[in-house]
Amino acid sequence: MTKQEHxxxxxxxxxxxxxxxLSLFQSGRYVHCLFFAHLTLEKLCKAIWVKSxxxxxxxxxxxxxxxxxxxxxxxxxEDLAFLSEFNDFQLEGRYPDYLFEINKRCxxxxxxxxxxxxxxxxxxxxxxxx
Numbered sequence: 001m002t003k004q005e006h007x008x009x010x011x012x013x014x015x016x017x018x019x020x021x022l023s024l025f026q027s028g029r030y031v032h033c034l035f036f037a038h039l040t041l042e043k044l045c046k047a048i049w050v051k052s053x054x055x056x057x058x059x060x061x062x063x064x065x066x067x068x069x070x071x072x073x074x075x076x077x078e079d080l081a082f083l084s085e086f087n088d089f090q091l092e093g094r095y096p097d098y099l100f101e102i103n104k105r106c107x108x109x110x111x112x113x114x115x116x117x118x119x120x121x122x123x124x125x126x127x128x129x130x
Contacts, residue, residue: 006056010047011129014040018122025115030106031099037118038062038089044125048073051129062090073128082117 001009017040024033045067049058052071061067064083068075089102 001056003050003056006050007047007129010043010050010058011126014043014047017043021115021118025111028108030108030111031102033111034089034106034114037115038064038086041083041086041118041121041125042067042090044122044129047129048125063087075124079121079124083121086114086118 017036020036021033021040024030024036041064042062045064046058048071049067050056052073058067059070064087065080068080068083
């Protein structure tokens with residue numbers, strides 16, 4: 001695959017995950033919704049990583065900050081702070097011992113607020129890929 005095909009793979013996969021986010025939100029499955037929202041951003045970060053680096057294979061990490069720190073792109077501190085906290089959802093969505101705590105935080109109001117920020121960052125990441 002070419003570099004552009006690798007980038008497009010991550011973009012397409014991110015788009016599929018975003019559809020899942022919307023579906024999970026509508027069904028009230030907020031923890032899973034935010035887990036897939038993290039995947040959505042992670043895959044866009046990996047596309048940016050591929051665009052910014054010689055290699056076509058990004059590191060095998062779920063850490064959004066680590067991925068973005070290895071690119072030539074600039075991000076505002078507010079977004080980086082959000083992404084740092086948002087990294088929790090990739091971990092907490094995977095392990096049952098975290099689910100009790102996160103379920104208390106993931107209601108319609110909080111999830112809506114988080115998703116609004118995710119939407120904003122998602123658009124920013126997409127713009128950096130154009």
